[in-house]
Amino acid sequence: MSTAAPVEILDDSVVAISSRQISSAMGAEQAILQLDSGKYFGLNPVGARVWQLAAEPRKVSEILATLLAEYEVPADRCRADLLALLQKLQAAGLVEVRRE
Amino acid sequence: MSSFSTYGLYGLCIRSELPLTAPPAPESSVADLTVQCGEELSATAAPPAGEVWAKADFGNGFGIQLTRTDAGWSLFYPQTGEFRLSADLRFATAHALPGKAAVLPLLLLGSVPAWWLNLRGEAVLHASAVTLGGEALAVIGASGMGKSTLATLLCSSGAGLVSDDVLRLQPAGGDFLCHWGTGELRLRPNALSLTELFSPASASRSADGRTTLLLAANETALPRLRAILIPQPSRVQTTVSVERLSAVDASFHLNGYARVYGWQVDAPLRRQFELFARLAQAVPVLRVAVPWGPPFAPELGDQLLLATGFPRPSLRATT
Numbered sequence: 001m002s003t004a005a006p007v008e009i010l011d012d013s014v015v016a017i018s019s020r021q022i023s024s025a026m027g028a029e030q031a032i033l034q035l036d037s038g039k040y041f042g043l044n045p046v047g048a049r050v051w052q053l054a055a056e057p058r059k060v061s062e063i064l065a066t067l068l069a070e071y072e073v074p075a076d077r078c079r080a081d082l083l084a085l086l087q088k089l090q091a092a093g094l095v096e097v098r099r100e
Numbered sequence: 101m102s103s104f105s106t107y108g109l110y111g112l113c114i115r116s117e118l119p120l121t122a123p124p125a126p127e128s129s130v131a132d133l134t135v136q137c138g139e140e141l142s143a144t145a146a147p148p149a150g151e152v153w154a155k156a157d158f159g160n161g162f163g164i165q166l167t168r169t170d171a172g173w174s175l176f177y178p179q180t181g182e183f184r185l186s187a188d189l190r191f192a193t194a195h196a197l198p199g200k201a202a203v204l205p206l207l208l209l210g211s212v213p214a215w216w217l218n219l220r221g222e223a224v225l226h227a228s229a230v231t232l233g234g235e236a237l238a239v240i241g242a243s244g245m246g247k248s249t250l251a252t253l254l255c256s257s258g259a260g261l262v263s264d265d266v267l268r269l270q271p272a273g274g275d276f277l278c279h280w281g282t283g284e285l286r287l288r289p290n291a292l293s294l295t296e297l298f299s300p301a302s303a304s305r306s307a308d309g310r311t312t313l314l315l316a317a318n319e320t321a322l323p324r325l326r327a328i329l330i331p332q333p334s335r336v337q338t339t340v341s342v343e344r345l346s347a348v349d350a351s352f353h354l355n356g357y358a359r360v361y362g363w364q365v366d367a368p369l370r371r372q373f374e375l376f377a378r379l380a381q382a383v384p385v386l387r388v389a390v391p392w393g394p395p396f397a398p399e400l401g402d403q404l405l406l407a408t409g410f411p412r413p414s415l416r417a418t419t
Contacts, residue, residue, distance in 0.1 A: 022370050024377035026347035031380075033355065033373045035366050040355055042348035 007097040009060060009086050011079075015095050016057040023051065034093050041092060046071065047085055054095055060086065106131065110213050110224075110268040111279040111322075118194055118205045121306075122282045123316070131190075133216060135208060138184065138193030145197060147176040154215075156362030164362070166215060175215055180204065183212050189219060202307040209282055210266050214359040217268055223372040224359040227267035227328070228285070229278050230259035232410055236278045236323035238267055239331060240357040246331040249291040250390065250404065252313065256297040257401030260317020261285060266359055269325065271375075274382055276325040283316030293394045327408050328354070328385045333392035340403040343387045350385035351377050 007013070017023075023032040030048035032041040043051055049070070053063045060082065067078055089095040106115045108125035115131035150169035157163040167174040172187040180203050181196040192212075194204050214224045228251035229238040237254065239247045248264055255261055263281025270277045287294065292311055295303045302314045317323075330345075330353055345353065354376035363369045386408060391397060 022373050024351070024374065026351065026377065026381060029346065029348045031348045031351045031377060033369065035369060038363075038369075040352045042352060 006087070006090055007099070009083055009090065009097055010099070011059070011061040011064070012100050013060050014057050014098050014100055015054050015060060015063070015086055015090075017051065017054050017089075017095050018093055021094050025052075032094060036093060039092065041094065046081075050082065050085060059100070102136070104134070108280070109209070110217065110263070110266060110281060111270070112213060112216075114208070114213070116208060118208055120205050120209055120282075121284055121312070122209060123280075133190060133192060133213075135183075135192045135194055138195040140201070141181055141195045141197050143198050145182070145195075147182075148174045150174065153365050154360065154362045154368075155364060156360075164211065164215075164360075173219065175207075175212060177207060177211075180207060183207070185216070189216060206307055211360075213268075214266050218360050218368050218372075221371060222268065223368075223375040225267040225269065225328075225354065226265065226357045226359040228264045229262035229267050229323075229325075230254040231262050231278070231317050231319055231323035232259045232405065234319065234321065234323050235326040235410075236262050237405075237408055237410075238278070238325060238328045240328055240353065241331055242357065244288065246333050246390070246392070248285050248287055249294065249396075250329065250331050250388075252285055252287065252291065252294045252297070252315075253396060253401040254404055255285070255313075255315045255401070256294070256398075257405055259401075259405070260319060261315040262317060262323060269375075269379065270322065271378070272324075276379060276383060277322035278325055279322060280317075283314060285313045285315055286310040287313065290394060291396075294396060297398070325383050326410075328379075328383055329388045329404075329408065330357075330385065332387060332389045334389050335392055337389045337391045339391065340400070340407045341389045342407045345385045345387060347380045350380035353385060354380055 020035045021032055023030055028045035030043040030051050064079055064082055090097050102117050104115050104117050106125045107120050107122040109122045112132045113125040113129035114133050116135040117137045147165045147167055148169050150167040152167055154166040162179050165176045173185040175183040180200045183192050183194055185192045196204050217224050227238040227240040228247040229236050230251050239250045241247050262278045264285045268279040304312050306312050358372055
């Protein structure tokens, strides 16, 4: 797994799922195996939608806009939850983050 | 003078100089793997040089290392010995550490074919399985979680044994078929009372001191896997209760109970993940709380079958 320090995730950060994982959509959920740690992760339907959106490098602000268009949720809460999820995925070696 | 016998195990034909407690292969079978006895290892033997493909530590000095060598493959068991396989996986020599020759056949009955199948691109569950009327129930779990005990209880209720400890699955359309194992169950000391449910002629002792029960099914076609059970032995529970896992949770458990693990390379892990993801979506995976013994209630096998959707015993008797 990458030992690089976590990158702060901001609205204009670009996120993309790591090549060091394998995943499978299961209904609306997502199962993921991180190949270096051997750890297994499951994402609920909203998390799975974020995973799907991050399949291609994409700005956090774009992902947030898509979620706000698809789910009835206050923007502040959606943004906080999205950043928290992305930070967890980054810490697990499942997404890579870079600044534009 | 060497003497080889040919065995049918997990859908493979194994021609072996090591004697195995396994059924014979059909006469026309061509050997998938031929195993010859090799020279004894020194007491200080170590795994060979090469690329380590997998390494697992089971504790107390037990473990396994799979190494890609110049000559082929090595499966090195630090407490037992080594199997050296040709690059095409068709031939192997078995090498015991001093005093461990009697244990090598046990490895050839379980661990070695499991690794062999993985190297051939398959994934194998750490499971015992039984069949009733052409449909199979698998019980997955780590060592000591109750796989063999539950399989024994199910056999006491009329099921036949498919396999113990190693379950090779064959995708077939949207289903998964189960390959036959040795026909024997190996019991732990806390489950020895279960031997009383069967004829004394069924029981014997294995080289590692476990009691074995011969419970082979009277079926030949590969049974279709109907459900997978994850046992949760309970000293508090008084009845069997079943909870179906979501596909994601089921996939998590299946990956956790692969028969071989410790991969250091990606390809087998990817294959295993993909196969178990398909399996988790095709076959119900059930967490089963089971009143645990000893003593075990005699009706526990029937309760398990009913809880997993098999007909009542009275109906089974008439079909």
